[in-house]
Amino acid sequence: MFTYTGLTDQQCQAFTQFAEFLRAENQKYNLTRITEDADIYTRHFADSLEGLVLMDQDGPVKLLDLGSGPGFPGLALAIARPQWQITSVEATGKKAAFQQQVAELLGLTNVRVLPVRAETLAHAPGHREQYDVVTARAVSHCQILAELTLPFVKPGGQLIAYKGPDIDTELTQSKPAIKTLKGKIRAVHAYTRAELAQKASLPTPAEDGQMNLIAVNKNGPCPKVYPRAYGQIKKKPL
Ligand code: SAH
Numbered sequence: 001m002f003t004y005t006g007l008t009d010q011q012c013q014a015f016t017q018f019a020e021f022l023r024a025e026n027q028k029y030n031l032t033r034i035t036e037d038a039d040i041y042t043r044h045f046a047d048s049l050e051g052l053v054l055m056d057q058d059g060p061v062k063l064l065d066l067g068s069g070p071g072f073p074g075l076a077l078a079i080a081r082p083q084w085q086i087t088s089v090e091a092t093g094k095k096a097a098f099q100q101q102v103a104e105l106l107g108l109t110n111v112r113v114l115p116v117r118a119e120t121l122a123h124a125p126g127h128r129e130q131y132d133v134v135t136a137r138a139v140s141h142c143q144i145l146a147e148l149t150l151p152f153v154k155p156g157g158q159l160i161a162y163k164g165p166d167i168d169t170e171l172t173q174s175k176p177a178i179k180t181l182k183g184k185i186r187a188v189h190a191y192t193r194a195e196l197a198q199k200a201s202l203p204t205p206a207e208d209g210q211m212n213l214i215a216v217n218k219n220g221p222c223p224k225v226y227p228r229a230y231g232q233i234k235k236k237p238l
Pocket residue numbers: 066067068069070071072073089090091092095116117118119136137138139148
């Protein structure tokens with residue numbers, strides 16, 4: 001059974017069911033390398049929920065999670081914050097279909113899963129600069145990620161990038177891209193796997209590891225040409 005500080009029993013039950021379904025479906029097709037319950041609870045669930053430290057605010061939040069894979073952090077945030085509206089964008093059809101099944105299984109009415117690419121969606125009027133928060137975990141280098149995500153963020157909103165241990169070089173390299181897209185790095189929140197385990201009432205893992213969340217504020221509208229086609233973003237990152 002998953003437990004987590006601040007969540008109701010019903011929410012913890014939803015997470016537990018999510019883990020069971022993830023393990024079952026993972027045997028059919030490869031959705032995640034993480035398959036032990038304790039690892040799913042810390043590395044997927046508690047890690048996804050750590051973002052709340054930077055994004056919890058009063059009132060409803062319109063959030064887009066880009067490149068959500070099997071649903072992280074998007075679906076985890078949807079369970080934890082039922083009053084928020086979550087749009088989960090995942091280009092790979094089988095992963096998006098898995099998320100849709102999870103949403104149905106758990107009766108999540110605050111999630112829509114879109115099986116599309118960010119570069120296309122970010123130019124659609126209903127999505128461009130429409131979100132209070134955009135999240136992305138393990139999607140790409142911040143230099144590329146900035147172009148894929150910041151066009152979705154409302155001026156005044158923020159991007160939360162979930163990153164691993166070494167971010168200094170990546171942040172330095174990404175500053176010009178973030179600036180061009182009208183973003184500004186606001187905060188970095190560092191945390192450890194041991195802290196995640198503690199919040200989920202699990203024993204301290206043998207192998208610890210540091211992770212970082214990067215919060216980027218959006219100060220004005222992005223130039224209309226961004227995001228470019230993916231080939232161009234990769235070939236000539238901002
Ligand atoms: N966020 C998840 C998955 C990370 S893997 C997690 O942390 O577990 C990165 C995912 O991003 C892949 O599933 C890939 O299909 C998706 N992705 C990468 N680029 C994308 C793009 N431009 N548009 C939409 N999805 C993308």
